[in-house]
Amino acid sequence: EADIYQTPRYLVIGTGKKITLECSQTMGHDKMYWYQQDPGMELHLIHYSYGVNSTEKGDLSSESTVSRIRTEHFPLTLESARPSHTSQYLCASSDLRDSLRHSPLHFGNGTRLTVT
Amino acid sequence: AQKITQTQPGMFVQEKEAVTLDCTYDTSDQSYGLFWYKQPSSGEMIFLIYQGSYDEQNATEGRYSLNFQKARKSANLVISASQLGDSAMYFCAMRERFRNAGNMLTFGGGTRLMVKP
Numbered sequence: 013e014a015d016i017y018q019t020p021r022y023l024v025i026g027t028g029k030k031i032t033l034e035c036s037q038t039m040g041h042d043k044m045y046w047y048q049q050d051p052g053m054e055l056h057l058i059h060y061s062y063g064v065n066s067t068e069k070g071d072l073s074s075e076s077t078v079s080r081i082r083t084e085h086f087p088l089t090l091e092s093a094r095p096s097h098t099s100q101y102l103c104a105s106s107d108l109r110d111s112l113r114h115s116p117l118h119f120g121n122g123t124r125l126t127v128t
Numbered sequence: 129a130q131k132i133t134q135t136q137p138g139m140f141v142q143e144k145e146a147v148t149l150d151c152t153y154d155t156s157d158q159s160y161g162l163f164w165y166k167q168p169s170s171g172e173m174i175f176l177i178y179q180g181s182y183d184e185q186n187a188t189e190g191r192y193s194l195n196f197q198k199a200r201k202s203a204n205l206v207i208s209a210s211q212l213g214d215s216a217m218y219f220c221a222m223r224e225r226f227r228n229a230g231n232m233l234t235f236g237g238g239t240r241l242m243v244k245p
Contacts, residue, residue, distance in 0.1 A: 119173035
């Protein structure tokens, strides 16, 4: 069953448009993450959050921004989409209390973004 | 330097046979965790198995087992009795203690496994 939801699943949009990728989880997890993945390639962390009002940039520089106003919601926004933003964006969450032990990230199904 | 290296971009295996997917890692931490994820063509990431650096036994989960060789810094995934549904990308990932507060994972480049009928 899917406890972390991403919408839209696919998005094709023109250059210069503002877009928001939605991510919601129903597990009450404090930590949430955004990864960017080009087709057939590794995942790169672009944003993460420890909890409400906490956002940090990840290892890979990204022109996107995120917000965390509610525990369950972690949207990603691109103010002006460009073809270089074409990629898959994966949202994930994990439980803060499990950070020292076996605690896999729970991933959403991803959003495949194409900017024309 | 690469933190996680998966040297096999693609592999074929005959249905019902076993296959080993390689993963080597680089860390100076004593406490870390290693994960394997499966990514079908639909794109979602499915958690398969976890190995902690202090775990004495190799992890097993059903048909998945982890051949953990700490001194060699390798954590190879073994899939026994391959099934057609195992065809997917497989990613090895590591969580290091110094980044533990964020539970962030560093991923390898992946191996595409194709199971032949």
